[in-house]
Amino acid sequence: MKLTGFLPRWLQSSATQQGLAFILVSLLSLVLMASISLAYVDYELGKQNREIVAETRELVGQTTPKIDDDPIDDDDILAIMASGFVLSGVLVAMLTIAIVVVMSRASGRRIQRIEQVLAEVAEGNLAARTGEQYKFNDLARIAVAVDEMLSRLQGSVAAMSDISVNIAHELKTPITRLQHNLMNLQDEAERAGATHSEAFTQELQQALNDSGRLASIFDALLRISQIESGARRSRFTQTDLSAVVATVADIYTDVADDAGMQLSVSKPATPLMLQGDRELLIQLLANLVENALRYCPQGSRISLSCEARGDGICLQVADNGPGIEDVQKERVFERLYRVDKSRTDGGLGVGLALVKAIVGLHHGQISLHDNHPGLVVQIMLPR
Structure with missing residues (x-):
């Protein structure tokens, strides 16, 4: 099922997708930072609360002669909150880096595949394709367009090659027949024993040479077409x-x-x-x-x-x-x-x-x- 049927046109832009991804990552980062900070601060304050309860019990039991006037230090609270923000910031940064790396590698692989296909086409391999099927962003649309272009180009080249081969085959037959007829005419002139003018002899020989040359050219062109088709491999x-x-x-x-x-x-x-x-x-x-x-x-x-x-x-x-x-x-x-x-x-x-x-x-x-x-x-x- 194609993703393009569910995505509006403006969402199929790589810039838009990257911007939305950045916004989502930012919101996710804020939520994670708040959640992690809240959980860490709650844990530390709970630990402080347990210490206060323990001191209170000792005071009630008269086991502690001195009472702490400031059981919860402000510096401790600030240190706890700072530690919570640092921890959540590190975790969020690692998550953001992982998301960016995954997106970059995906785009890089697609670009590398397009470059590889274009290089193969430049070497004459018109059958190379990117294999992309879905137009969910700019690079994907380019890859699909490249595949469509190469399919049409391959079809056009194949059609032109077929036409060239067919023309060569069609012309080779009358040229071979013409060459054969000229050779028969030359043999007939020699058997007749009649004295022909030098111009007649030269023109007949030139016609034979030209027909032989044309036959050789068409043989070579057909051979080249056969080789380029890869049949000899x-x-x-x-x-x-x-x-x-x-x-x-x-x-x-x-x-x-x-x-x-x-x-x-x-x-x-x-x-x-x-x-x-x-x-x-x-x-x-x-x-x-x-x-x-x-x-x-x-x-x-x-x-x-x-x-x-x-x-x-x-x-x-x-x-x-x-x-x-x-x-x-x-x-x-x-x-x-x-x-x-x-x-x-x-x-x-x-x-x-x-x-x-x-x-x-x-x-x-x-x-x-x-x-x-x-x-x-x-x-x-x-x-």
């Missing part, structure tokens, strides 16, 4: 990153030599284990090495390293090529974004977007740094 196994680095090095060392570059590898002799998708991790490093090979001039040096760092594993791909300007270091992770759009090097503009999706799937972080000259791509993965 079910394939996680214990994976040795040192072995992954060794595999990539074996593949690209000769490729770098053929391109007139040098690929060096640094990895520990002991395994570096984590829960991950071996195939995707190999593709991650392969994309980064291929980017370095594509954009670096001949004679460049490329280094691939892997090491344990704290509670995680650090992967690095560094080169001494042209590097990337600071203003473009964030945009290079966008899909279909290319640093130099005028270049015709065969890049699809989805390599780093795919890398970032794989890093996110493994709950890691990726960053770009200057190598003076060149670029350093650093990836931190939790073990």
Whole structure:
């Protein structure tokens, strides 16, 4: 049952609730102080009264030769009252502190939960929620509003993702068919043996290249969507990153030599284990090495390293090529974004977007740094 059905709007304010709590605590403090003081003074006066009765009995029995003219001293009364107020004040102060601590911790836990949820959302986890149900004060209303906002946002993102995947699927089929038809046309032209103009041959080959490029782009976009959905996480196994680095090095060392570059590898002799998708991790490093090979001039040096760092594993791909300007270091992770759009090097503009999706799937972080000259791509993965 929701508390908001019983509380008027003005009572759902944190400031109002804190003010009322302060008033109630103050009234309770006065009542407690009066009650405790009265009980303590009554106890002390009773003790004094019993002493007077005892002295009176001794006087009647002629056992006391001297009579006390002032059996109840004023200082004693004041001391008793002062002691009563001090005792009640200490007890009331302890109670007030306990109430304030409980209220502060409750508000602090709610604020901490909201901050935690916002941090998880910033990391891409749109399923995070505060779990608040009742709008009994300002913080609770904010928490409920955050949950409602995230639910709508998650729904919108899911809908957009579904639309993107559906569009990619729908477009991939005619593009694949177009590519197949162009290949048949090229085979038919070759079998016919007729002499075609050079322009016809070039246009046909360009059409084949473009259709292949489009098919590769849509394959990459579908793969990124699949990775970002988290579907591949079910394939996680214990994976040795040192072995992954060794595999990539074996593949690209000769490729770098053929391109007139040098690929060096640094990895520990002991395994570096984590829960991950071996195939995707190999593709991650392969994309980064291929980017370095594509954009670096001949004679460049490329280094691939892997090491344990704290509670995680650090992967690095560094080169001494042209590097990337600071203003473009964030945009290079966008899909279909290319640093130099005028270049015709065969890049699809989805390599780093795919890398970032794989890093996110493994709950890691990726960053770009200057190598003076060149670029350093650093990836931190939790073990």
